[in-house]
Amino acid sequence: MRLRTLLGDHACTKALKDGSIKSDLVEFDFVAYSPTNKGFKPMVREQAFDVSEMAIVTYLMAKSFDKPMVLLPHVVLARFQHAYALYNAKSGTMTPADLNGKRVGIRSFTTTTGAWLRGILANDYGVDLDSIDWVTFEDAHVAEYVDTTKRAPTGKQIIQMLLDGELDAVLGEKSELPGLKPLFPDVGKEEQSWFARHGVVPINHMVVVSRELSNTHPEAVREIFRLLQESAALAPAASPRFSAKDMRRSLEMIIRYAAQQGLIPRAYEVDELFDDLTRTLIQRTSR
Template sequence: MTSRVQLNFACGLYDRMQALQTGEVQPAGIDLNFIDIHHPRDVFDRMVGKLEFDLSELSASEYITRYVAGEKTFVALPVFPSRAFRHGYIAVNEWTVKRPSDLEGKRIGVQLYTMTAAVYQRGLLQQLGLDLSTITWVEGAMEKPGAHGSPSALSPLKPVNIQRNRTAKSLSQMLEDGEIDATIGADLPPCVHSAAHVRRLFPDFKSVEQQYYRDTGVFPIMHLIAIRRDVYEKHPFIATSLYNAFCDAKDLALKRMKFTDALRYMLPWLPAELDEIEHVFGEDPWPYGVEPNRKTLEALIKFLHDQSMIEHSVTVDELFLQPRGINWKIS
């Protein structure tokens, strides 16, 4: 009898991953040790810096920039644990910024210039006419002084005006005090909820994001699943086994979310939200696989190239394992 492969998997405990953590879904031929780590930056730093896990969620921009730079330590599955529209995560000081064009020449705080959320946000701001070369970027943690984790991300290939936050303040406090004009990134600064002069750049962000999706077909992907190349090459079957398990776990989460006899989540208007989501996205708002996500991934690659984070463009298909073609799911 062939022994099962033991794999350590680090990821946030998202609803679409929960069945893998509980064991309700088990990948064929694999004993999966699910390591729940709440902060994605901790996962990325430990995976990229120390190769601490066999597979993990990983920043999509970090994977792509390293791949294009010739660092082939990882292979990727077209499974996307985290994705989010990012218009609603741009905060501004109303004293200096009232519309996107007002950001020209300003100081903008960002947790990490190379983070995927910021790549998408800069891309959409550039599409609105903002000249990114005029911006001074201030890197630091949103809610405390100092840096955002211990990242080992590659630097942009061309000079960018990036300053480290060396003050004794968080980016949120700097925004409230008028020392920076805006913030972008994966989190809203707490001062949005406490300072009257700080607000979202797009107050009606939900409508803006829905229109953006209708216009572009892009639902931004933040994280993908990265497998250490040495582990995959030793056990190539794990790609299909894991992909099938990720799909099954997500399908189970979606089924449970749609069961509204007794609300699973503390969202009073969940049934109405589900109706709206289905109207916008169709049956599955969170598809895996390359083909359903091609427009989103092509947009990310374009933004990375436009922002000088990769030297040349690449095709979506070469970034991901596809041993069974577009649809790996075994019926």
């Protein structure tokens, strides 16, 4: 069975994408998108792939509109988020507490990194998200989502707007340009402190399959999951490895953040994110 597949170039996908591991049951026709997240919109809106990497917040929103995709319990990208928040030091020193009432730019209000950072800012630093003047540059992957943020003028770039003083801070970006500083002054210390409090590594991307594939070819879905797990096991030890417990804890937190921010209508139970088939695979995740 040949499967049209979107997977980014990660350490955990390398063995699968370079053919080091193979299957007698399925073959992957890899489709190139750069960056990979450019393929999420066609997957959500057109079901363009049989197998697809997927931002977890996009999946949560897609589920709320009953898009025909099913989540696999497999993480391909996870990272701490604190480094992805910047401000322009020309305006003076800024801390998370100073964001109330400010102009904050973000590529799209529905990005997973943005949702994580807003959740961190609101729940750990007491930032009033509703007081912020949000400026966005792209629409959501999920067409049905109603975006009430202010759209940046056509042709404007997020980092340049920050440099020009048209934004006070931005989320979801990193830059080494002079004058731009991290909103969290000691990023490593903040990450360690946050992990000590919550015991969570934030999930960015997982993998989905089409609902049709899950319903009609369960053996193929089990094989896809096996191959993903095998490929991840061959990745360097530094690559993120999630036990079922680790994955559940991270998913519970991003579900809560997404619900708080109005990205989804309610906080789902983690088990609701899977179907009867993929739910049985959870205990086979890396331990």
